[in-house]
Amino acid sequence: MNIIEIKELTKNYPLGSTIVHALRGIDFNIASGDFLSIVGPSGSGKTTLLNIIGCIDNASSGSVNIGGVEITKLNDKEITDIRLHKIGFIFQTFNLIPVLDVLENVEFPLLLMKNRSKSEVKKRAESLIDAVGLSEHIKHRPSELSGGQRQRVAIARALVTNPDIVLADEPTANLDSATGEQILELMKEMNRKEKTTFIFSTHDSNVIKYAGYVLKIKDGKMVN
Amino acid sequence: MKFLFIISLRNLFRQKRRNILLGSAMAFGVMILIIANSFSHGISDILFNRIVVYVAGHVNISINEGKGRDLPLFRDRDRLTKIAVETAGDKLIEYNEGVGIFLRAIGNGKVENLVLVGINTISRTLTQKQREEINESFKMLYGKFKDLGNKSIENPAILSKEKADALSVKPNDIVRVRYRNIYGQTQSSRLTVVGIMSNDNIFMQGVMFVELTNLKEMMGYRPYECGSIKLTLKEPQKDAADVADKIHSALRPGPAFILATAKVLNQDSSMNPDVSTSENKNSNPNTISSNNQNADTSPRVTLIPFMGNDEPLKKLMLSSFKLSSGNVKDVFGKDGMMVSDYLADILKIKQGDKLEFHFKPKFITKDKPEFAVREAIFSAVVKGIFISDDSTGKETIYMHEALFYPKFYENLPDLQSDSKFAFIPKEKASFKPALGTEWVLLDRSRSTDDLKQKLRAAGRKKIKAATIDVNSMYESASDVLKLENALNIITFTAVLILFFIILVGVVNTLRMTIRERTREIGTIRAIGMQKKDVLLIFVIETAILTAFASIAGTILAFISMAGLSNIAFQITDNPMGILLVKDRLHFVPTFIGIVGNIGFILFISIITAFFPSRKAANLSAADALRHFE
Structure with a gap:
């Protein structure tokens, strides 16, 4: 069963007086539970594609269907809800909230859902923190953690809402190779445990080996 | 959330x-705003609670009788005070009579103009707060305040050091004063200086104080008469307007009339009305004779005033009464008097005859029986005879207000007991609005301007009845409130500019x-x-910062005000001295003022942050995630 269906997706945006064609007609489907890597050189359109799949950017044309919902026709509030309930994000620069500690950062998406009890939220966050091996750092602020630890927190935060899809934009780019491999192993493990679809972008050939499937992209087009 | x-x-x-x-900049702004606001409230408090209320009370019932509306005289003090006290109920602390007079004082070779004010020190129990206020207002350099009520001293008086120096008088010296009493007669009295006070308040420096009863006697008030009444309330800000409204309702006047016996005088006597009372019987033997001869046969009549000075009401009378003799101009003129045809038949009188009226006044002077007014007598000329019916009454005589009221007030009849026997036209009578009442109750004013306009309008109508006006401190002091508002606007504008600068900081x-x-x-x-x-995260952030800054600013403001209040300013001979209390700046921070200011600042900050x-x-x-500093 396809969790993502993309047809003839294009994305253009202005850059000064010129129009940049970031995506030039992308077509693909992703099945639920896949561990997919989008690879390509810098400027190929990987991040733009992930942003559109993650509902944080709009397509110029084409169709993007996520979990049976055509997202190109939704308003901002509905799209924000889709992001909250169906998608988890892992960023290259971790993007944790600096004023919140590890537990609060992981709880954050659940608290936005509003219909969860405090104890339920805490229990779920603690289980994820435990799963990523950070139980001893639960009260630490992001500034007190290493890069690898921060990315683990980001993984826990991405998974805490039990989303259908987790999108990771170059999750290992800011980590040393050993830590990067640990993070990919963790993502893989979570993919197996939680049956969550993982899509990550990279231009590092060492990272590609972890992917179940690889989608190559160059100059805004898919490459066979 | x-x-x-x-x-x-x-x-x-x-x-x-x-x-x-x-936050510090905002706290500074809040501090300045609260200090400025408290200072303007302080000034207003001084003007309002220490000057206006001192002069006019929380509720003031002012009475005016006489041609120029400048005679503060009510002829039945007990009735007025009873109404006021019963209406105010337990909201009342005390009531006082407001009596004062401008006069010329002669000291030891020096002459000065002064205001003489009566203070009730004898029949008054002072509260601790009142004692403190008196001690604050009367800083005695020589003598004691309580000596004002010393009956063994001839008219004890207290005056300011400035006026004592100007008159060159010392304690126990005599000051001679010349003044006009309430009847316009020039009088002179001797006052004994029992105290000299120091006062920074320039308004108090020109005032000389005496015991109220002494002053009333000097001015010619009889024991049962009073001037204006000032009420002091427990919670004036809450109750003053309400109590004034209720007293106003309770003071609705009843109809004015005199129940008298009428006798025919020598028909050749003067056309001018003459007045006498039994106290001067000895100097008017004819009156005694007339009285004695006809006492048993004289019919009892009701004398009723009509408002002849008011043109529309005069026309109403003209249209309601049919004259069988006399011309309209004379009958409705200022000495006009018309007798019913029924009475004219009984008394066998015609137009031009003179009638003498005898009636019993309500108050009989008991303390001086030799001068007791046991029976009031006055006479007037018949200007016309009207055709009576049930609505006009048969044993009735209608008089122009200018003729009626001087006799009515001079020896006030007992209306309550007389009303059982008098003829009082019914409410539905067409001419009822044109008939005079015991007094004229002026509408409630809402401001000082309103009050002035109302008194001017009453003056234009040439009302002959006494007028009664009920004011709360809010109307008496509406100009003070305006001044406070103006001060608030000035300080608020200045602070707003300050805040504009701060808010630019907030936005930046x-x-x-x-x-x-x-x-x-x-x-x-x-x-x-x-x-x-x-959006909420940022708005809440600004609101928290503003709230913290406001609390800090409020605390700083209170510390600053406490500090400023400790500095004593020695200001004498300067009107600015009235803005000080005990030589110090007077700040009155109010809860509503502080909360209102903080609320306003919070509102502005939130709008600015929005x-x-x-x-x-x-x-x-997506754009935000791409952003790099």
Whole structure:
């Protein structure tokens, strides 16, 4: 069963007086539970594609269907809800909230859902923190953690809402190779445990080996 | 919401130095605003509670009788005070008569103009607060305040040091004063200086104080008469207007009339009305003779006033009465008097005859029986005879107000007991609005201007009846309230400019903060936070900063006010001295004022923060995540 269906997706945006064609007609489907890597050189359109799949950017044309919902026709509030309930994000620069500690950062998406009890939220966050091996750092602020630890927190935060899809934009780019491999192993493990679809972008050939499937992209087009 | 609050609060501490600086500027603004506001309230409190209330009381019932509306005289003090006291009920602390007079004082070879004010020191129990106020107002350099009520001293008086120096008098010296009493007669009296006071209040420096009963006697008030009445209430700000409204309702006048016996005088006597009372019987033997001869046969008549000075009401009388003799101009003129045809038949009188009326006054002077007014007598010429019916009454005589009221007030009849026998035209009678009442109750005023207009209008109508006006301190002092509002507007405008500068700081800080946190905004939007929650984070952040700054500013304001209140200013011979209490600046911070100011600042801050916050909330998550400083 396809969790993502993309047809003839294009994305253009202005850059000064010129129009940049970031995506030039992308077509693909992703099945639920896949561990997919989008690879390509810098400027190929990987991040733009992930942003559109993650509902944080709009397509110029084409169709993007996520979990049976055509997202190109939704308003901002509905799209924000889709992001909250169906998608988890892992960023290259971790993007944790600096004023919140590890537990609060992981709880954050659940608290936005509003219909969860405090104890339920805490229990779920603690289980994820435990799963990523950070139980001893639960009260630490992001500034007190290493890069690898921060990315683990980001993984826990991405998974805490039990989303259908987790999108990771170059999750290992800011980590040393050993830590990067640990993070990919963790993502893989979570993919197996939680049956969550993982899509990550990279231009590092060492990272590609972890992917179940690889989608190559160059100059805004898919490459066979 | 709690979560958003926690994020906002922690974000504030993230940029400590910047927010402390901004918060300090806001706290300074709040402090200035509260000090300015408290100072203007203080000035207003001094003017309002220490001057206006001192002069006019919380509720003032002012009475005017006489041609120029300048005779503060009510002929039945007990009735007026009973109505006032019963209506005010347990809201009342005390009532006092307001009596004062301008006079010329002669000291030891020096002459000065002064205001003589009566203070009730004898029949009055003072509260601790009143004693403190008196001690504050009367800082005695020589003598004791309580000596004002010393009956063994001839007219004890207290005056200011400035006036004592000007008159060159010392304690126990005699000051001779010349003045006009309430009847316009020039009088002179001797006052004994029992005290000299120091007073920074320039208005108090020109006043000489004597015991109220002494002053009333000097001015010619009889024991049962009074001037204006001042009421002091327990909670004036809450109750003054309400009590004034209720007293006003309770003071609705009844019909004015005199129940008298009428006798025919020598028909060749003068056409001018003559007045006498039994106290001067010895000097008017003819009156005694007339009285004695006809006492048993004289018919009892009701004398009723009509408002002949008011043209529309005069016309109403003209249209309602049919004359069988006499011309309209004379009958409705200022000495006009018309007798019913029924009475004319009984008394066998015609137009031009003179009638003498005898009636019993309500008050009989008991303390001086030799001068007791046991029976009031006056006479007037018949100007016309009207055709009577049930509505006009048969044993009735209608008089022009100018003829009626002087006799009515001079020896006030007992209307309550007389009303059983008098003819009082019914309410539905067409001419009823044109008939005079015991007094004219002026409408309630809402401001000093309103009050002045109302008194001018009453003057234009040439009302001959006494007028009664009920005011609360709010109307008496509406000019003071205007002054307070003006002061508030001036200080508020100045502070607003200050705040404008501070708010530019708020906007700048917020713009900088948003710029620094753009990626963070992108992250929380990507995670799933709605736009409105992003907006709320920034608004709450500003609100918390403003709230903290306001609390700090309020504390600073109170510390500053306490400090400023400890500095004594020695201001004498300067009107600015009235703005000081015990030589110190007087601040009156009010809860509503402080909360209102803080609320306003909070509102302005939130509005100011709203627009940059909305801009932050509307950022595209993708663009925000791409942002790099």
